Amino acid sequence: MIRNILCYAEESARRFPGKTAFADEETACTYDELIKSARAVGTRLGMEVTPGKPVPVLMEKGVKAIYAFMGIVSAGCFYILLDPKLPTERLRSVLDTLQAEVLLTDPAYDKPRERLEFDGKVIMMEEALQTQEDTTYLDNVRKQSRDVDPLYAIFTSGSTGVPKGVVVSHRSVIDFIEEFTRLFNITEHDVIGNQAPFDFDVSVKDIYSTLKCGATMQIIPKKFFSFPTKLLDYLVEREVTTLIWAVSALCIISTLKGFDYKVPQKIRKVIFSGEVMPVKHLNIWKKYLPEAMYVNVYGPTEITCNCTYHIIDRGYEPGENLPIGKPFPNEKVFLLDEEDREVTKPGEKGEICVSGTALSLGYYNNPEQTDRAFVQNPLNQSYLEPIYRTGDLAYYGEDGNLYFASRKDFQIKHMGHRIELGEIETALETVEGLGRSLCMYDEAKGKILAFYEGDLEKKQIVRAIGARLPGFMIPNVFVKVEEFPLTKNGKIDRKKLEEAYESGNLTGLS
Template sequence: MVRNILDYLESSEKLVPDQIAFADEKVSCTYRELKQTAKAIGTYLADRVSPGSPVPVFMEKGVSAICAFMGAVYAGCFYVMLDPKLPAERLRKILYTLDADVVITEENYKKQYQAPAFGAKQIDIGEAAQSAVNEEKLAEIRQRSQDTDPLYTMFTSGSTGVPKGVVVSHRSVIDFIEEFTELFGIEPKDVIGNQAPFDFDVSVKDIYSTLRTGATMQIIPKKLFSFPVKLLDYLEERQVTTLIWAVSALCIITTLKGFEYKVPRQIRKVIFSGEVMPVRHLNEWRSYLPDALYVNVYGPTEITCNCTYYIVDREFELGEQIPIGQAFPNEKVFLLDEQNHLVEETGKKGELCVAGTALSLGYYRNPEQTKKVFVQNPLNDRYMETIYRTGDLAYYGEDGQLYFATRKDFQIKHMGHRIELGEIEAAMERVESLKRSVCLYEERKQKIVAFYAGEAEKRQLHRILGEVLPSFMIPNVFVKVLEFPVTKNGKIDRKRLMELYEEGQYERG
């Protein structure tokens, strides 16, 4: 039975010791090299921190960061990726929450880390990687480990202004990855093209699908996502077969007509998440790579990557919505209405809730926020059953599949009506000349603002939306944008979009 993520690494190392495990733009490492380096770092850490401690990793994503992650795990600790581009104040808040004794970094970032008073002692990864391995000590740590021990913590935005650290155990990742790799046929011959930052949970699927199957992961430089031609060259050069990407990353290629330059025919799997996938972009991907497997996966960080999936098995028309599908095996996904009653009727919306082994351990040193969303299942008065309330609204379609509706906090009250902005965005998908669209609400002026990229005119938008929406749901303002601002995780940055609008950066359409 697999009870520690290192079992994946060690099993693959025995099977394919000389296969490239991870590679970035500059360096690569085999499974044998990764295990040896991780054990050295683990020994170094074990002499300085206790098992169960957080080990922040302050460096760019790359092969060195992977070695640091695995080293932390060999020491019986859990890792926390810290992007050097984080604002100093956010970094300070995260490190204050972690109260860590050490931080792993590398030469390039030593001075940057020292600049603010961050507290934890620096460990140079180069020095740690040269340590002599103490097999006896590492074996003793491993013997005492449990599958419910933390593996990593990822910080998400907090409504109070303090980032929330989601703590995820070995067992949750193992439970998810076993099903994920089996369902989507990830094999040793696959080459996974990593797009997601390492402090974003999409990368968990990349990293641990690789380790579980003995595949290879190519870490794609972030800068290439601004240049589709170079990105497509990179995918072909590195023979990438599997993309587990944010929707916006896939849309970059189609928006900028990348496939007119080159189609990387070796791509066999395209798994997307993070936002609603626009049908026109999915259709374009499928037209150029018709034999690839396409999967829509859904789920927040708090439930370990994803809780539902939908394998695209048919053509979708503009204006249709792509399902988020069905629950992953060993996860329970259900809908609750505002009175905590189970929602099963077709078309009726409810808050999507999740139960099962994949649930995280809650928020690090934040019991108040943990108690708000990790709660007892109101449908179960017989024994303890923790569920996570996602804050997302969903419904069942006529086909029995789950469909994402909107965030609960994307609901607005406008002209006396409760409106879900996601419904307006879905209606805008029907407009053929639109590439992407986002709707926001300007509270001060009480106006629905529709942002869009494409060649549509305001009259055309009004006419098409009027065919499917009541008049009170038609946006008051249409704003044309050349490109949408995105977060570091690849999602459309709605907050920044509204800031740019209020600053007068966009012309009204």
């Protein structure tokens, strides 16, 4: 039985010692080099910190960050990636929550002690990598490890303005990755093209699918997602076969007609998540890469990456909803209404709730938020069964699949009607000549706002969606944007869009 994620790396190093495990734009490492580097870093950390403690890593994503992660795990600790580009105040907030004793970094990222007011020990990666391995220490740490030990923490936005650190165990990742790689046939022959930042849980699928299968992971520079031709060149040159990307990243290529320049013919798997995939963009990908497997996966960070999946098995037309599918094996996914009754009837909406091994360990140093989100299953009064309430609404289709409806907080009350903004967005997707679109609600003015890419005028859009939506659901304000702002995780940045709208910095108001 696998108790520790390092077993994946060690087994792949035994099978493929000289094979490239991870590569970025400038450097690469073999599986053998990865293990040696991890054990050196683990030994250095063992001089400063006891197992079970958090170790933040202030570093850009790249091969060296992977060394840091595996070194931290070798020392029996858990890692947290701190993106140097994040605002100083946010980084300080994360460090205040962690109360870490040690921080790993490189000289390139300023002096963390002064910038971040960090009082602990700062260790430079070059020093750690040169440490002589202490085999006895590392072996003792491993003997004492348990599968419920924390592996990493990822900080997400908090409703109080303070980031929440989701802590995930070895057991949860092992449970998920075993099924993820099996279901989507990821093997040692795959080359995974990493898009996600390392402080975003999509990267967990990239990293641990690679280690589990003995595959190769090509770390794509973030800057290439602003230049589709460079991005496509990179995918072709690095012979990428598998994309596990945010929806917006895929839409960059299809929006800017990247396939007219070059098609990365070796891609055989396209797995997407994070937002609803617009069917018109999915169809562009399928047109140019018809032999690839396309998979819609769903799930928040708190349940270890994803809890449902759907392999696209037929053609879809704009305006149709893609299923989020069915639960991954060993995960229980169900819907609860506002009275905590289970929803099973097709078409009726309920909140998505999840139980099983996939559940995270809660929020680090935040018992109040943990107790609010991770609760006893109200359907089970007989024994302890914690569930995570996602805050997302879904419904069952007649085909038995789950379909995402919207966030609970995207449900509005407008002109006496309860309205799902996601339903309006689905209607907008059917409009010929319209790019991506997004809806918000201006509660103070009682107006539905529709933001969109494209050259159409308000009258044309209203006419097109009027056949699908009742009058009270037609947006009151249409805002044309040249390009949607994106978060660092590749999702549409709703907050920035809202701020730009309120300040009048968006063009095309009507």
